[in-house]
Amino acid sequence: MAESIEEIEFITSLSRPTKGCAGDTGEWRVFRPVKDETKCNNCLICWIYCPEACISKSDIEIDYQYCKGCGICAEECPTKAIVMVKEEKR
């Protein structure tokens, strides 16, 4: 038996924060958001509305590794700078 509390080994089910905890969720995508640089006015609306945190604030870059293709960015873009394009068979 353990003499003091320090000797007892505690086992806790502790998860660690990791990007991509569900794998490369970009593979779920059916439609891919494609940004037109000439139409984008950096209003940041797509950035704030992305549910998956896949659009960077600094340069409005879409992270295709994790983007699930929900289409909110294309729907909400005021200048229609993002369009959804069907993914090709890989």
Next chain:
Amino acid sequence: MVTLKSLPEEELFLAGSTACHGCPSSLALRIAFKALGSNMVLIVVASCTSVLQGSYPLSAINVPLLNIAFAAGGAGASGAVAGFKALKKRGEIEEEPTVVMWGGDGGTYDIGIQSLSGAAERETNFIYFCYNNEMYSNTGTQRSGATPLGAWTTTTPAGKHQHRKDIAQIMIAHRIPYVATVSLAYPLDFYQKMQKAKSIVGTKYIELLAPCPPGWKFPSSKTIEVSRLAVQSGMWLLYEHENGETRFTAATKKIIEGKVKKRPVKEYLEMQGRFRPVLEKPEGKEAEDLLEKEVTESIRRLKGWVPEYI
């Protein structure tokens, strides 16, 4: 003034989670984290958030998080707050973190209301955040106390016959210092209310309408549009209640002041597949009228808290 440009860039919700396409809860977490900063602890009751955070041993949420039983939200948060108070007294931490209880409408309206009520009565210093998707989406879309009249769920296949309850008013009746409703379509209003809640000592209750694409049956790209229409049609009213006074905010304020015309509830209902079974039937018109009446009644009740209208 807060603008999109002034919002922090740091993401405490990490990409690649197990959330569905267009999930309102993961988006709400993102905005809430931006407003509250990293010195916070999240308590999560059984809900979609217990699932979308990822499976052991990985997590998509980059703040300390405690998963707890369905009915124990308020109690768990009370324990965490007491624990941090003791740690500060002992000098083990410099600043007490913001404790946020994150639960769905099932864990708030139905199963968790007793522990929430207890924590509010004890004036526990925490934020209770309810993301209300008006059904038990995590377990396969069953009816909850928040499901509106006429809505389809697996347990109300012909549409619900009863009205939803107004839990924000129940929380106002607890005389807690801050109660607010938020919407994803108005992220700056959401952000400011979260920051305000952080600055106030005592129990704070914030509720978000979370349109769930698979549960409400609309395309995943329409999450924001449905949120916006819920506010514009009056089915979701944006306000904050502080020191015994209510203040309407964002689009709801404009509707009440008569600057913008309220859109008919019908437009909101037609956008979602969950109202289709009732709208197709002859009693669809009746359900629509009852919901329109519910909106009028909610506005009238809220006006009773606004000094200008008394």
